[in-house]
Amino acid sequence: MSLDGAAGTFLREQVGPAGPWRPQPAHALMPSRLTAQDLAPLAAIVGESHVQVDDAARLAATGGASYLDWARHRAGDRSDAPDAVIRPGSAEEVVAILAAAQDRRIRVVPIGGGTSVVGGLREDRPHVALVLDRLGVLLTVDEVSHLAVVGPAATGPRLEPLLAARGLTLGHIPQSWARASIGGYVATRSAGQASTGYGRIDDMVEALTVATPMGLLRLGRGPSSAAGPDLRSLFIGSEGALGVITDVTLRVRPLPTQRRYEAVVFPSFAAGVAAFRSIAQGRVTADVMRLSDEAETRTTLALSGPRGAASAALGRYLRARGVDVTQASLAILGWEGTDGAYVVDRRRATWRLLKDHGAVALGRRAGESWRRGRLDGPYLRDALMDAGYLVETLETAIDWRSYLDLHENVTRAIEDSLVSAYVMSHLSHVYETGASLYTTIIAVADQADPVAQWRLAKNAAMEVIVDSGATVTHHHGVGRDHASWLVNEWGALGLKVLASAKQVVDPHGVLSPGVLLPEDRP
């Protein structure tokens, strides 16, 4: 996406002019810090050809897609490249690799799509990257139970066509869909754009196999259990620090034959939030529910909305229905299914509640347009950085009662911590008791010290989030960037419980050290 034309004008007006931010040539990789004695036992397990130490392989296995990662890479810094890349061919080989790595105290960072936005893959000490692309995509399908056993080589684009051939879909569509792996979804408790209808990834996991230095765990029997604590939940979201997910049994759904996406405008974000709450609590949710605040709505209209006379006509259309376009809050609603009549029923029930909150229909074209463009965000981010802008997102979730206060306080904290920031948010997952809040920040980048600038804004936002009782992260995970706040989520005793679990499966701490659980580093 280019920043010429409307987008460039909008940015200069709203954020201010910025100088281009030119990527520096990548520094030469430092030679692999692993010795022949380190690598020989690994090669004995997977075969020589599946242990790579050349620059190309190491760079290809360097992950991370956070603003901090991109800023580092833009400066030419590749110190987070692994010292070797290992590609095991089976779950048993993964266990053997982990045990061998433990013997020699070699750090192991499992990597899927490399799309962590929270520093989950950022490691500059000697380590191997465990790449799982030989372990299969779709291993088995149970078409009666609607269960698919999926391997760690699966990504959305690889998996969905195989499922579609059987009339099924996973329906998990995060913005990282093009690259993220299914194992990564599970390891980070991912939520996709249709998660209101399809559920978070944690809702889809019936069973999983986890390889650890101490052996394999096979967790999950049947659709649900009361056999004590749910140990699956300790490994879902474990971000590579408690093991390597070698397969996942996922609930899949019939591929929808009916689909209706439409756009709606509310007179204010508060009205939209009230409508979404009533829909969630009335249990008449659409499968996709997304509500932009006033700032995000203005951006959307400026960048992709109608122009000129059409824009004026939209303003008149809304005004006639009691909506001031400058205060408007844009929503996308999508219903999917195989029973056309029931899709219609569900939409009608949703609309009964939408109308109570002053919703004005914008029709299917705008809805479909959002659906087609919904994976473009990451590409836009690169263009914004090229143009000299800091662009970062953060997300959380909170109960309905505190939702608007949190939105206001997070927005203000970020605006106060940055010079001339443009802050815009949306709500993209509703629960009966609350909803997610996803905030995008654009500011003129401090190219001299982007990390310090980022940290200031991040700390300001996190302080508000933690103080308000919201979750540290709703769907991006902990990584390194949130590790210091994990104690706010689970408490010191909770972290001890988590650390004790790690101690059992990874007693020497070779698995993604510093990720998830904070580490005392000298």
Add this chain to the structure above:
Amino acid sequence: MSLDGAAGTFLREQVGPAGPWRPQPAHALMPSRLTAQDLAPLAAIVGESHVQVDDAARLAATGGASYLDWARHRAGDRSDAPDAVIRPGSAEEVVAILAAAQDRRIRVVPIGGGTSVVGGLREDRPHVALVLDRLGVLLTVDEVSHLAVVGPAATGPRLEPLLAARGLTLGHIPQSWARASIGGYVATRSAGQASTGYGRIDDMVEALTVATPMGLLRLGRGPSSAAGPDLRSLFIGSEGALGVITDVTLRVRPLPTQRRYEAVVFPSFAAGVAAFRSIAQGRVTADVMRLSDEAETRTTLALSGPRGAASAALGRYLRARGVDVTQASLAILGWEGTDGAYVVDRRRATWRLLKDHGAVALGRRAGESWRRGRLDGPYLRDALMDAGYLVETLETAIDWRSYLDLHENVTRAIEDSLVSAYVMSHLSHVYETGASLYTTIIAVADQADPVAQWRLAKNAAMEVIVDSGATVTHHHGVGRDHASWLVNEWGALGLKVLASAKQVVDPHGVLSPGVLLPEDRP
């Protein structure tokens, strides 16, 4: 309920005649094995009046509602009575009690309603019962977020009227509703009779506070989180072995204003299972979905169905619609909500699928009749034991593909392990990927050694369950009776993880030892 008339005749015909099983007078309680030195520090925390050692208090705090518990008690055996009863007045007092108990290595068994059917409260070594009825019922309500903070003194009958006064309901209705505590629901991962629509209790928990000998844990922020593993799931289902739940933040729902329950008959259990599967996978579920197999259907018709001419008329009505009454499978479906039109829509969508599987409507009267009688089971059990019958239930869950095989194999294994057993089952919770199976067993009791007779049947059923990949328990928990099978659910490494969590919060193992995690007892 009396076993005269139709019920008695049915039992004698189907199971065989049995002699009455007379309860023996309760043995005298052994004197409390706790010393004044044991009790003084506890009394210093909660006050003298909240430490009771008299027989009446100890007997009232003796729990357990399994067949084994009832058979023991029927023999006069009260060796599982606690040595003292402690009633703390706050969460902080609970922590202090647990720490003091740890200091003196006194076993602590938290007790809610005392309705464990898996030996979760059966302890014959010296111990104190921790009774939580001073800790409040409904602590706070957030009517915007639909969240209620509930104390451990809450039971269904205490909580629901308080919620109803605000137009809300929890909607969790297990058969133990009259007595079970909400903390007990959470500690055992309970599922109620409307769990298809309202969710299992684990689906309702947004946050919980857990007191342990090492301090308080406060787990859960916001409606959902990706902040690493979900530690709530380690304490939901922890059955008193990892801590004492001192409050729970639960999602509540609007009290339904519309309610429609109806009965349906399928030509066979297999047809009903296929229908229920298509409904679950079509995501058009009713809130209550219950399907009896042929044996349970015959029992229901014999005990509470129409008699004489009316019964013959029912046979003709079904036959005219292609259903042989002797092969019939009875289902109950219930829809609830606040939007009448949407309740109608949902019912219509369900019926489109029901018809594909040969369902015949029996109307609302039979549905309402089930709803009114749905909590009677436990009372019937006492009457059956009085009449000399073993009566036991077991439950599991499995994927749809294996459902009918499991049903057949469990039924046969139990029939083969007992002389002339009557075995009947139902399905009462559907998931997209599978369903629960709940089996009731009636046989002539071996009054001389009911434990040995029970163990034979239990082992036979559990072997089938474990071998088929089904869960050890879908909604009754582990207790002592399932503890030896927990390794089949989570594996040896999984149990080590669980034991390490216990080690952190209860390093001296004073909390419900032997419950959940098997114990090496000398």
